[in-house]
Amino acid sequence: MRSYSLIAPAKINLYLEIISDRPDGYHELTMILQSIGLADQIDVHSISTDSIRVHCNHSQVPTDKSNLAYRAAELMAMQFPEAFAQYGGVEININKQIPVAAGLAGGSTNAAAVLVGIDLLWKLGLTQPELEELGGTLGSDVPFCVAGGTAIATGRGDQLSPLPSLDNIYIVLGKYRSLEVSTPWAYKTYREQFGDSYIRDSDNLAARANAVHSGAIVKAVVDKDPGEIAQKLHNDLERVVLPAYPQVLQLREVFANQEGVLGTMMSGSGPTVFALFESQQQAELVLRQVREAIINEDLELFVTRTITHGIKVVSSV
Ligand SMILES: C[C@](O)(CO)[C@H](O)COP(=O)(O)OP(=O)(O)OC[C@H]1O[C@@H](n2ccc(N)nc2=O)[C@H](O)[C@@H]1O
Numbered sequence: 001m002r003s004y005s006l007i008a009p010a011k012i013n014l015y016l017e018i019i020s021d022r023p024d025g026y027h028e029l030t031m032i033l034q035s036i037g038l039a040d041q042i043d044v045h046s047i048s049t050d051s052i053r054v055h056c057n058h059s060q061v062p063t064d065k066s067n068l069a070y071r072a073a074e075l076m077a078m079q080f081p082e083a084f085a086q087y088g089g090v091e092i093n094i095n096k097q098i099p100v101a102a103g104l105a106g107g108s109t110n111a112a113a114v115l116v117g118i119d120l121l122w123k124l125g126l127t128q129p130e131l132e133e134l135g136g137t138l139g140s141d142v143p144f145c146v147a148g149g150t151a152i153a154t155g156r157g158d159q160l161s162p163l164p165s166l167d168n169i170y171i172v173l174g175k176y177r178s179l180e181v182s183t184p185w186a187y188k189t190y191r192e193q194f195g196d197s198y199i200r201d202s203d204n205l206a207a208r209a210n211a212v213h214s215g216a217i218v219k220a221v222v223d224k225d226p227g228e229i230a231q232k233l234h235n236d237l238e239r240v241v242l243p244a245y246p247q248v249l250q251l252r253e254v255f256a257n258q259e260g261v262l263g264t265m266m267s268g269s270g271p272t273v274f275a276l277f278e279s280q281q282q283a284e285l286v287l288r289q290v291r292e293a294i295i296n297e298d299l300e301l302f303v304t305r306t307i308t309h310g311i312k313v314v315s316s317v
Pocket residue numbers: 013016025026027028029031103105108138139140141142155156157183184185187188268269
């Protein structure tokens with residue numbers, strides 16, 4: 001095969017708790033990550049020159065080396081120079097549907113798809129843990145994007161433990177097109193404001209265990225109880241992003257006041273806000289109500305749902 005098309009789903013954070021900072025400059029986290037139906041399509045194919053080329057239909061997405069998909073291809077070329085020499089270069093087409101810089105792991109899932117696609121193109125036969133490990137060198141969210149489904153993520157977000165799959169919880173996503181939140185800014189601001197409460201004593205296991213409060217939502221996920229999951233949603237980064245972005249706070253409040261919303265929260269470092277629903281009908285109704293409550297063409301709204309997979313191959317030629 002010389003060409004693969006892959007679906008690269010976005011993620012939301014059902015839970016994000018910051019435990020402490022780390023010597024490597026990252027933060028120690030406890031998260032629950034969830035793949036959702038909103039996805040980009042990534043096409044990868046071999047080309048005769050020994051170069052990496054990226055094309056994208058979205059004007060805000062760079063196509064040079066700063067694109068995470070480009071960096072994923074470059075990493076594969078460096079790790080597997082013989083395969084790169086044998087199969088030649090790679091052309092990557094990104095059909096972007098996931099809002100950019102939105103807290104939905106758009107770049108990370110594109111990178112994950114390129115790792116999976118090149119593994120297939122070059123017949124490397126890498127295992128999922130090997131792909132996840134490579135992904136971790138590109139970004140903290142990339143290993144989850146390879147695996148997908150529902151998972152607890154610890155460490156800097158790259159250590160994954162799968163949870164039972166959550167299928168068909170319906171979701172409305174809201175994002176202001178012109179608002180972007182920088183992930184490094186969000187973590188840095190959090191550290192400046194709340195760093196005093198970090199548990200830095202790595203030997204004090206009891207203190208670290210007490211610092212993690214994810215037990216109730218993990219139980220709700222294991223019980224597959226959407227109402228209970230929605231009650232236990234949590235994201236520490238809301239503490240810095242909501243005060244700095246009043247529009248995001250307002251959107252969250254509008255969601256919270258709609259009938260049928262099980263729960264609402266900001267995803268990752270934002271600014272996307274999501275709300276959870278029992279049915280697609282309720283989700284579509286609330287989308288229309290929010291559109292009427294906030295008359296602003298800058299606000300984009302999507303209905304989607306939880307899904308049980310990460311990167312998926314849809315065709316090969
Ligand atoms: C906000 C989340 O999307 C939630 O899933 C992730 O924690 C961020 O994942 P990501 O975008 O893949 O992040 P990376 O590319 O690894 O890191 C971007 C920047 O975010 C900060 N960062 C990220 C992850 C982490 N555990 N601690 C951090 O402090 C660091 O400043 C880092 O330089």
